[in-house]
Amino acid sequence: TAALGGKKRVLSGELIKRLRKRFAPGGLLFYGQGKWYPGEQIPRWALACYWRKDKEPIWEDEQWIADESKDYGHSSSDAKHFATALAGALGADPKWMMSAYEDVFHYLLRERRLPSNGDPLESNLKDPYERARLTRLFSQGLGEVVGFVLPLKREGTGASARWRSGPWFLREERLYLIPGDSPMGYRLPLDSLPWVTEAEYPYIIPADPTQTWGDLPPREPIMQVARSRSQAAAAAHDSERFPATQSSRAWVGETVTALHESEIPPTAQQSAKDVIRTAICFEPREGRLHIFLPPLEGTEEFLDLIACLEQTAAALNIPIILEGSPPPYDPRIQVLKVTPDPGVIEVNLQPAASWDELVENTTTLYEEAHLTRLTTEKFMVDGRHTGTGGGNHIILGGETPSDSALLRRPDLLRSMLTYWNH
Structure with a gap:
């Protein structure tokens, strides 16, 4: 009956995959976070499926969506390989990619505070989350790489738009994550980035919901651009391996000797307005590669990033799980969500334009829920029929x-x- 109890996550994952096949064969499965209630250490999970109303696919091949119940054996080397290849597909320089580590000093201090007759791997802690956290960290080793971070931002619009990466100027030589249980993308030390005035901070401004929305670009041209960027990145890599074949080296058309404003360390008390403050993360967890998406301003750049992710997953034969920041609000995108609640699994269906469509959506949900061994009925111990507790x-x-x-x-x-x- 607990909100996160039992096999809710497994059954919810199976249900949303079934609903994707019925409602959105070209939809994108997204494993994000939902509501956060008092007394709960971290927000609850929320599974979502996004698809385009114009029937163009966002994610074509389901085999590149990793199965949460399967261990693929993905490691930090796979994460690094994937990050490098994705940077090429985006046309961003992969040299600014950083390894991320757990905060060794924090957990060593935590270990010193444990009872003298206790074992960190079998600590008799009252808090089950703390016990599981310490067991996981000390088992995998505090000095091991948690994942990789690539600062990333899209600049420009239309044909002139391009993805750019840049350095993060941190006080520490390494990137240490904030202690916690959440995915690494939620634990980045963003407060350690160089200071910037409030007036020059690069806020991500959401689109006006009352604006006039045009048509979204078709998927195939997006894929063609991604393929051309990958080819340009491969050519640049070859020119670095064999520099004598060219008079100058380049990374996707930009000379490597030219420094962007974001690559120049800010001086004392200088507002670092050009530092990129969003990043995409690559984290292997339980044998599966999780990609943490950065917040983005528009749907067009989100579709571009997703197309490059699927292309990279197919090229490297690495299925992935997408998490992090969901796509921005856009009425051209439909979404359904599956979330946990005490005693029930809550399903938020997409809006319906007519009563007949609402009936069809509800009937489809009940059919797929039944095939997932779920039902919309609830009975008391003595067999009396009662409400499910859902809203x-x-x-x-x-x-x-x-x-x-x-x-x-x-x-x-x-x-x-x-x-x-x-």
Whole structure:
């Protein structure tokens, strides 16, 4: 009955894969975080499936989506290889990739505070999370690489848009993660990056939800651009291996001797406005490679990054799990989510444009839930039928905020509530 108890994660993963096949064959499976309630150490997980309304695929081949129940044997070397290849597909310089480590000093101090007659691997701690955390860390070794971080940002729009990486100027020689149990992307030491004034901070500004939305670009041109960048990166790599064949070395058209503003260390009290403050992370966990996505401003750059990730996964034969920052709000994208709640698995279906579509969506959900060994009924110990405990929420609105009848005519909301209550 607990929110995170039993086999909820396994059953939810199976359910959302079934729903993807029914609702969105070209959809993207995303393993993110959901609600965070008082008394819980970390936010609850949230499984999501995103797809385009124009039927263009976001993720084509399901075999490159890793199975959470399978150990592929992925290691830190696989993560580094994948990160380097992805940088080439994006046209970013992989030399700024950094290894990430657990904070050795924090955990050594934590070990010193354990009871003198206790074993760090079998610590008699009351907190099960702390016990599992110390066991995991001391078993794998504090000096081992947790994963890799590639600072990443997309600049420009349209045909002039390009991905760029750059250095992180940290006080420590190594990148030490903030202690915790969350994926490494949530534990980056962003406060240690060089200071920048509030006026020059590169905030990610979400799109205006009331704006006019054009058509999204087709997937094939996005893939063609990614392939051309990979070929350019391979050519640049060959020129570095054989420098005598060319008069100058280049990385995707940019001379390596030319320094970008973000590559120049800021001086004391200088606002470091050009430092890239978002990053993509590559972390092997339990034999599976997890990719932590950075926050992005627009859907177009999100689709570009996802296309490059799938291309890299196929080229290296490495299925991956995507987590981190979800795509930005966009009415051209549909989403359904599966999340945990006490006593139930909560499914938030995509909006329906008609009553018939709502009935079809609900019927499909019940069918797939039954095949996943889940049901929408609940019985007491004596066999009496009772409510499941779920909210059974109904959300009303328009396809976009500007189309919402409740925003255009707020008096309709009062009329509707009065009708339902009487």
